[in-house]
Amino acid sequence: MGRRFKLWWKLGLVLVIAAGVLFYWLRPLFVKIEGTTIADGIHVKFRTNGTQVEEYADQAWKPYFAKGVNMGAAIPGHFPGELAITEEQYERWFRMIQEMGANVIRVYTIMKPEFYEALVKYNRANQHNPLYLIQGVWSPEEELIDKQDAYDPEIMQAFEQEIRDAVAAVYGKTTLAPEPHSGKAAGAYTYNAGPYLMGWIVGTEWEPNMVKRTNELHADIPDYEGQHFRSKPGANAFEKWLALMVDTAAQAEIQYGWQHPIAFSNWVTTDPLEHPGEPLFEEDMVSVDPAHIEATDWAAGYFASYHVYPYYPDFFAFDTTYQTMTNSQGQIDSYTAYLHKLKEFTSDMPIMITEFGVPASLGIAHLGMLGRDQGGHNEQQQGEINADLLQQIHGAGYSGAILFTWQDEWFKKTWNTLHYDDPDRRAFWYNTLTNESFFGVLGMFPGKDDVLFIDGDASDWEQLGADEKQRLDVQAPGFEEIWVTHDEGYLYLMAKLSEPFDPSRRSVYFGVDTIAGGNRHAPQLHGMTLDEGLETLMELSDEEMGRMWIASNYDVHARLYEHAGLPEIDPKEKLDDSGIFKPWMLAVNYRLEYPDSRFDYPFGDVEAGQLERGYTDPSRSDYNSKAMWQVQGQVLEMRIPWMLMGFSDPSSLSVIDYNGPSGNVFGTTEAEGVRIVPWMAQDGEVVGREGADAANPYPVSSLPIYSWQRWEENVDYVERPKQSYWIVKEAMEKIAGPVAE
Structure with missing residues (x-):
């Protein structure tokens, strides 16, 4: 009897342990979420109905407006393929995103398993108010551009497999093997995020030449008739290919007992509208029309997804046929006109604007109407523009507005700065001239952002350790002492003036x-000569605005765009010690001429070296994220963006160089560091060097060099919501649902 009892006791213990283990592994699948069930037990939580998206809630279908943010996969010091964001970060971000008023996040590709685990855990703790997911599927973008044929068998096989992998990952039913150097996520996907899915967006923005070539190569391909989706008569070859891919996603998902609305990614460049005032043929050469695809056996339905920014393509600024409507402020607004034209054209299905927004950055890459430029905004201006665009999208009757983007990502590139920086090291430093990095409402700031404020108060410098700052041994009339330090974004200066x-x-x-090289004499030197030249210099001669100058023989902008928009450089400007300093400029559009474009437009550029006076302490009511200097009494503080001093990568002390005095091909040179040369001017002369003899030059070469250790894995950054976060929060909270039709 005793032996039998012990046997049953051991068996019971084994069963309890087994049950516990089973519950541990299956607990992510026990998700409670309200939905409806259609034939064969298939669950549906969201669906399309006419021109609206609907959510099943409180035992009824209700109109739904998706207000959310896109989310990337990188943090400072890392590239997206490194997948460095932790589960804890994701959970914290989800909370912040929901507190901002968003109800959905959109990701572009398969994320690492920790992302889905964090989302499930977060939503299980917030069952009555979950944060939903729009899952994107990354298309073979580079291969499509390279081969110019979407029907290439390798491309089709790869994309279809990516779709199936994405569906399996979302439902926690796959293990993806690592693919070295691919940038793809890998690991065991065990958490079922499917019930928290709002919809699918298949693919990325489509390169128009590839679409056109695909259509030409496969003009006679028959219409696609799939299990759940088909192409309509009149669809072009690329649209039929997309119908196949959308249907592939549906076939993959239904295996897991769910249906969700599906779209493919699209943008203005390949929209079905005509842009008669668009100068570039490529921006209006081909259409990809979502209305040429339809669901045949998919209760969750189908919607259109567009990326729409107010400054690109150029017709937003140039095309008078889009300058026919006024916005809510009574201003002629091409963005307003575009939203209404697109909505009117696509009249039988829901449309979401799944990317919109402007960045908070010093650099600018395109100009838009009403000051909605791609960059050049401080955080408050970014928030006000984003809030206005959100309200316009909602007011025009769209089904969703997904802001680009949640967090800043340092690794990104912009067309007008990519020639100047090192593509392999962009993630290691904060380049405020590269606006593409700073669309986020969650700022990722350089390491001293929360300890060193530009405010004309030297007390925070006193808190820096002795190894974090350096006093410059420079004797300059008008300056009592000068200190310097740096971080991932700036070189900082603090000077105590004599008055x-x-x-x-x-x-x-x-x-x-x-x-x-550089200038040893110039008007800004007021008669003083130097024994070693300056590549750049900062001038403070105005109450509110400073300026960064660049030596003409080092003017990277003039060299890059000589004969490509700018006139031929005067030969004397390319000479060492030309004596000419020029404003630091960035291009905003190329010169456009027929027959390469429909219309002729001149080359466009803007000054990037204007340095605003202000305060960088975010706790102040007069905080200005673009402020670069401030002075209070005798204390002057400055921060200088690395690229404005010619750095292509400060983390490796690399500066921009070119191949000789007549060359326009850029390279890099490793510098020892920087020499800072201070002086003051009054009544046309340098203070303390009145009547100086040019034969007795100022000894720049003997000044101390400020240098630093190369950094890479030890990137320091500060995560903080921008002012735009709070402005967007206020705007989102005002939106309760879609506009009634």
Whole structure:
């Protein structure tokens, strides 16, 4: 009897342990979420109905407006393929996103398993108010552009497999093997995020030449008739290919007992509208029309997804046929007109604008109407523009507005700065001239952002450790002492002046020497000569605005766009010690000429070296994220963006160089560091060097070099919501649902 009892006791213990283990592994699948069930037990939580998206809630179908943010996969110091974001970060971000008023997040590709685990855990703790997911599927973008044929068998096989992998990953039913150097996520996907899915977006923005070539190569391909989706008569070859891919997603998902609305990614460049005032043929050469695809056996339905920014393509600024409507402020607004034209054209299905927004950055890449430029905004301006665009999208009757984007990502590139930086090291530093990195409402700021404020108060410098700052041993009349430090974004200067700053009497200059050459004389030197040249210099001669100058022989902008928009450079400007400093400029559009474009437009550029006076302490009511200097009494503080000093990568001390005095091909040179050359000017002369003899040059070469250790894995950054976060939050909270039709 005793032996039998022990046997049953052991068996019971084994069963309890087994049950516990089973529950542990299956607990992610026990998800409670309200939905409806259609034939064969298939669950549906969201569906399309006419021109609206609907959610099943409180035992009824209700109109739904998706207000959310896109989310990337990178943090400072890392590229997207490294998948460095932790589960804890995701859970914290989900909370912040929901507190901002969003009800959905959109991701572009398969995320790592921790993302889905974090989302499930977060939503299980918030069952009555979950944060939903729009899952994207990344298309073979580079291969499509390279082969110019979407029907290439390798491309089709790869994309269909990516779709199936994405569906399996969302439902927690796959293990993806690592693919070295692919940038793809891998691991065991065990958490079922499917019940928290709002919809699918298949693919990325489509390159128009590839679409056109695919249509030409496969003009006679028959209509696609799938299990759940088909192409309509009149669809072009690429649209039939997309019908196949959308149907592939449906076939993959239904195996898991669910249906969700599906779309493919699209953008203005391949929309079905005509843009008669668009100068570039490529931006209006081909259409990809979502209305040429329809669901045949998919209760969850189908919707259209577009990326729409107010500054690109150029017709938003140039095309008078889109300058026919006024916005809610009574202003002629091409963005308003576009939204209404697209909605009117696509009249039989829901449309979401799944990317929109502007960045908070010093750099600008395109100009838009009403100041909605791609960059050049501080955080408050970013928030106000984003809130206005959100309200316009909602007011025009769309089914969703997904802001680009949640977090800043340092690794990104922009067309007008990519020639100047090192593509393999962009993730290691904060380049405020590369606007593409700073669309986020969650700021990722350089390491001293929360300890060193530009405010004319030296007390925070006193808190820095001795190894974090350096006093420059420079004897310059008008300056009592000068300190310097740096971080991932800026070189910082703090100067104690001999008297309070008064730009009506005196101008303050800081010259920068990084490599051999540059100007040893110039009007800004007011008769002083140097024994070593300056590549750039900062001038403070105005109460509110400073300026960064660049030596003409080092003017990277003029060299890059010589004969490509800018006139031929005067040969004397390419000479060492030309004596000419020029404004630091960035291109915003190429010169456009027939027959390469429909219309002729001149080359466009803007000054990037304007340095605003202001305060960088975010707790102040007058905080300005673009502020670069401030002075209070005798204390002057500055922060100088690395690229404005010619750095292509400060993390490796690399500066921009080119192949000789007549060359326009850029390379890099490793600098020892920087020499800072300070002086003041009054009444047309340098203070303390009145009547200086040119034969007795100022000894720049003997000044101390400020240098630093190369950084890579130890990138320091500060995560903080921008002012735009709170402005967007207020705008989102005002939107309860879709506009009634």
